[in-house]
Structures are given as structure tokens and as C-alpha cells.
Amino acid sequence: MVSFAENPIMSSCVKPLVQSKEPPVVLLHGFDSSCLEWRYGYPLLEESGFETWAVDILGWGFSDLENLPPCDVVSKRNHFYQFWKSYIRRPMILVGPSLGSAVAIDFAVNYPEAVEKLILIDASVYAEGTGNLATLPRSVAYAGVYLLKSLPLRLYANYLTFTNMPLHTILDGTNVGRLHCLLPWWDDATVDFMTSGGYKIASLIRKVKQKTLIIWGENDRIVSNKLAVQLHCELPDAVLRQIPDCGHIPHLERPDSAIKLIVEFIQTEKKKLSKLVSQVSQVS
Template structure:
């Protein structure tokens, strides 16, 4: 049965969660000490939430088969360890863990063990020696990071192209994924996350366009509703920080010429319980695809966030956090019910 509702119900398992609506006015931020590997342009970012989360980004060594040396891989590690399995946050196409600057602290305040992971080829990892950033490489890298550091089945959250990454990973490594949350998912051929195989010269030309400030500014105002011009400028600068690394261009071209993600045929293989979240006013991926995804996923629920564009965890972090928390609450209750011993009735 199709259940399409808005995010409005109350939390009971996480009473300490402060999900008041964030105001996105950009003002002068306090001094923060950023990791030395971040681009120096991080100092120019005004958004205090981005600045604060950036101080927690670190690099962890990850061993993979396609590199002789460990990849120093960027992520934000949790401050707490919970009895529940962790929540692991991916990001969208050509982005970074800073995409979660508003929702990450809400999930932590609720007591969840929360990770934010940079997908291989994007974010703030050191990819100076990496020659391949195709789907198989991204999958292996993420699996080795999970195996080395996370080590428990996770609730894996993927927005936009990150949803395709999550679906691919859940199908190939089901032991690592307990539940899925897919946000405005780009998982069909007509979605923005699936690329035709491109000649190398065309791919490099496309990467130059991706890096351009006007395109990113246009995309920002297309993706979000009611964002002020000053805030939009700052968000663009946050989104393109990782493009300043010398290896970003080669890594992105490697991904593009490989064909990118095409997971539409994997959808019916997803066995994990899945929450689909969609912005009601998404101008990038039609919410008709949300309904299609709900019908094709064997074990899914769908929730819609009103007055919201393409990335709810950026635009409506209170609503996004609440839905993720409710989803985990319901799953936790179901697990407890299944594990509870049944009473034997003797007549």
C-alpha cells in the first residue's frame, strides 16, 4: 500500500532531540581550527555549521586492492558509541560530508552514533595516487572503510546520487547494511546520477563545466526553495571546496568515462527495510520517481517533506532528522518485539 505523508509525528524514543527549524542567515563565524589538509579557502566560508563540522573532518587510512598505499580517506567520526547500530551518511554527486552540516548535529544530539563518509573521488580524501574512481573502486573503498572502522551493520543514508551508491552497496554487501534511507534518490536511467559512457576529451570538458561557479550557483537555486542570494553564494563555495584539490579533475573524469551508477536493475534485490524521503517541490528529480521507487522496493515506506526542494537534509534538516529518527525508532521497536521471548501458555 502506498503511504505518502508529511513529516509531522512526534518522537518518543529521542526526547533530547532538538529539531527546531534552523535559520540559514549567514553571519560572521567564530574562529575554528581546521585540519591542515582542507583547502585554505575553508577560511572564507561563513556558515558556522559548515565551519564547525569541518573542524571534525579527519583522514583514516584505508587499504584497497587498486592502490599500493593506503588511501587517506576523509570522514567525520562519531563522538559517541551507541547500543544501536550506527547511522552512516553519504553525500550527493560531486559533494562532500559538509553536505550534512545541519542534520548531522541533530542526529548526534538524539544520541545516535553518526558517521559522515566522503565517497571515493569526492570530498577531502587524498587521492593523489589513485588512477580509478569507477563504481567498483568506490564500492571497494567504502567496504574496506566499513570493515576497518565501522564494523557493524548500519543504517545507510544516501541522498540523490548517494542513494545509488547506497543501493549498489546494500546489494553487494548486505551484511554491512541493516536499513536504508534514500533521499530524493537518483536511481533510474532518467535520473541525474546515471551517466552515459563518455569519451575522455568530452569528460574533461564536462568536468570544467562542473567546476564553474555560474553552473553551481544556478544548480543551488534550482535545488533549494527560498534561499537568499548571500546564503546561496556561501553554499556554492562550500560545495566546490573539494574541487580545489589537484586530483579532483582526474578522479571525476575516471568516474564519468566508466559510465557512472546504473542501479535500476538492482532495486528489486534490496532486501533491507527502506525509508524513502522526498522533497515535495524537488525541481531536479520528479517525485513521480519516488512513487515508482516505493512500488519497486520490496520493503519500503515513503515520506514526503512539504515546501522542500531536492536536498531536505540541507533545506529542512529538522524534518529530515525527525524522519530518520522515527524510522530507526520503529525498526528498534520491531527488533525488540521479535527478540522478546514468548510466554508459553499451559492448559
């Protein structure tokens, strides 16, 4: 339960089985998705010994929004901050895939004390919000949202998302990916986000202070990997790793490869810190 408005919000997440003194790994998800996006990657992170959380962003996923709060960018940020302050309470390694990268950058710049490191996966961070969708009459927006949750559109989106995946796997991903769309408040929450203007965070990228890992599927047909190079150049302290024969969601399509890169990044940075502390102690 998270309280940041007049009424507490029953917020959905996957809580960790493993408790650790190390910074926890906190997994966000992409646009109109849910924590189920991490159904393959989450167990691998726990098996690697990390305290791992998967959190549904306000307005998406499975949180109980019967008393619907605003679902614009500021509300999403505030809700996640209250969640962090209530349950995590220490600097985290924040992982954002696709539009979740925009959520992660927006949060890290506004609450730098809450984020130790960033991991961005096939980051959708250069779009100018929801564009013309923000100016649609609400009746037209609701019609668009109805189309957004339709099985044919979701199936086609999954076809574009993955590389050389069998049809039964794409169909399974489609069914899982649209489960949260069946909740009674999903339409209202999605229209509220669309008409609010969405995320416009390109100007924040150079303000990110955290060490960042960028992961990209080389065959991404949703967000070009040319933007991976641009993002790498603009972030002050970042490394870029690409996964061959992989599309837009590596943690679903190539979970072993994606999680290996995440684990190596965290462990390498930890070793560097330990070595630095040891050198300082020797000097003292």
C-alpha cells in the same frame, strides 16, 4: 586510512563523538559532493544519541588521492567496504541522498551483511549511468569537468536544488559545495568516473532486502517526486515520507524535518524489534 589497492588511501570522514552499541548511522552524499553536505543534519543526529559517521565517497570529497586510484563504481564500492570493515565493523543504517542512493543500493545488494536498514533521500537511481558522457574524448571530458566546477554553474545548480531560499544562503551553499573541487586530483577523479559509465542500478532495486525509508522533497526540481512513488512500489519493504515546501536536498533545506523522519524511522523499527523479541521470550 583505507587500504584496498597497492597504496593506502587517506580517506576523509567525520568520526562520531557518540559511541553506541546500536547500529551506527552512516551518511553518504550526492554526486560530486562531500560530507559537508551533512553540516546541518549531522549535529542533530548526534544530539538524538546516534553514533553517526559521514563518509566521503572515493573520488569526491576531501580524501587524499595524490596517487589516483580508479574511481569507477566497483572501486567506489570496494573502497567503502574496506572503510566499513576497518572502522565500523557491524551492520549500519546507511543513508544515501540523491546519487548517494544509488551508491547505497549498490552497496546494500553487494554487501547485505553490512547494512541493516536503508534511508534514501530524493533518490537518483533511475538514470542510465553517465550516458553519452562516457563516450566523450578525454579532452572534451576535461573541458566539461572544468565547467562543472565553475561558480556560475554551481550557483545555478544550487538555485534549482532549493525552494524559496535567500540568495545569500544559496551563495553560501555554492561556496561550501565546491570546496573539494579545488583539490588538485578532483579533475582526474571526476573524468575517470564520467568515462567509466557511472551507476546503473535500476535492476538492483527489487533485490534490496533491507527495510527502507524513502524521504522526498515535494518540490524537487532535480528528480521528480513521481519517481518516489515508483521507487516505493519497486522496493520490497519500504515506507515513503514527503517533506512539503522542500527541494532536492532536505537535509540541507529542512534539516529538522529530515532528521525527525530518520529518527522516527529508526526508533519505530527498534520498538518493533523489541516487542517481537519480548513476544518470542514469552512463548519460550
